[in-house]
Amino acid sequence: MVQDVSAPDSSPKAVAGSFRDPKGRVYVKNGRIFRTVMPVAVADYEFVRGTGLLDKLAAEGHLVGGSEVAASELGLEAAEAAYVLEHDRIPFISFPYEWSFPTLKAAALLHLDIQRRALEVDVSLSDASAYNIQFKGPRPVFIDALSFKRYEDGEFWTGHHQFCEQFLNPLLLRSILGVAHNAWYRGNQEGIATEDLARIIPFRKKFSWNVLSQVVLQSKLQSSVKGAGRKTVAKTVAKKQLPKAAYQGMLERLRSWIAQLEPADTGPTVWGDYAQQNSYEGEEAAAKRKFIHDFTEQTKPRQLWDIGCNTGDYSSAALDGGAMRVIGFDYDQAALERAFARAVSEKLDFLPLFLDAANQSPSQGWAGTERMGLAERRSADALVSLAFVHHMAIGRNIPLDHLVDWLTGFAPTGVIEFVPKQDPMVQELLGLREDIFPDYTEEAFVACIEKNARIVRRETVTKSRRTLFLYDSTR
């Protein structure tokens, strides 16, 4: 796993998420990403390299770029390594529990496509970890060069079980039951167990051949070998061979099935209609777009975070203005799906991710460090957060000063919108509850910002006095 670190460091650090596979490890040194290839992996690595597959996939943008470098580039950590590779940096590391449905689906399809391409040149993948896929904008990129190995005649698809848990089952959860995978996936980082999914799929949904075989039957087979006979069964199965045609057939079948999966609760219509929904642009939206455009034109951020990105209107304005890339965050699955569709169709360097701002991704996994939390992955040099503060302050009872500290902590400069109490949206939030927010005022909000930063510019964009504030904590 390649993970991002914000501060360059001259001594190499092993990346916490890269310990599972003995074939090599990933290190960060001076902000550069290195991967060791250990002697145990040399034969496979050299074979795969010889097929030209890695170069081809990298040239097409499906595999993270990398080249062999002198061991001295890495230092002592390379002592036992046969090769040292240096990889291109992934701008922002995200995890499958932060992906929306179409994002996870794009990752699943990339995994299958790489497998199919690999088998053509007698190469296979040793695992099917969703954490081996990262995103550049909305484009999935495979990042683990050491997952590739020489295909042995008759070998099984070793990663099949893992593929189901980490890609297929979370997608089915949404497409069959209309439940988003994120919370469950974050709780169980290996994805969704086939046995668990089999238990909750309604009876009437079990009769498609795909569901029947991949979920129901697989789960039955797995539980059928528990207990005393397990060893004998495992031994017997391990002696068998899977014909290559069968391996390929299974990949094909899964690919065509996954390609047509859609969320059960929103459906495919959501995907296409964002443009129509957003085709009329009121004065308010136009003023906001211009404000964001001017802001990024001036600051030219390399990475901008859009907290509460919705369908990506202002992320796209930020990119227009001159932001190099935008990582967006939102809670609304339908909005995220539209945002992802927009990023794909308009070829934007924009990755919209799921975030419950009141419960952000923690550092977790083995020893609590394997997958970095959102705070540990802070890498933005600019922030945009529009129509967000009131949802957290009024909707989730987060004190205004905590909220402003949290937001301004993501980037040294940014634009935050304050939506005052008299705004219809806030009135709606207060509709069914007592107003326990006497301190929710523009003055208090300004004071909170000025504790950490300077207000460089402000503009009121509606009659209800929604106001954008540009803060800067660097000067």
Add this chain to the structure above:
Amino acid sequence: MTHNSCTQKILAGSVFTVIFSATPFPAYAYLDPGTGSMMLQLLIGGIAGALVVIKLYWYKLKGFMTGKRSSAASTLTKKKTPPEGKG
């Protein structure tokens, strides 16, 4: 429960019956592929596998209808043309 574990045994059994002689293949990997997944691959990988299961259930159903009880193993060794089914 009894029915369930019986089904599971039959399923497991059917996979082995599908498997004819094969040269041993060392299935080592740093990842445990999962026995269920491997059995499934054998099953859906070969049409033969699917046909045997269908045949098995066909005989079970027939046995149930006609009131004759026959063990999974014996039905599988009988030489009969399997019914049409999806592969």
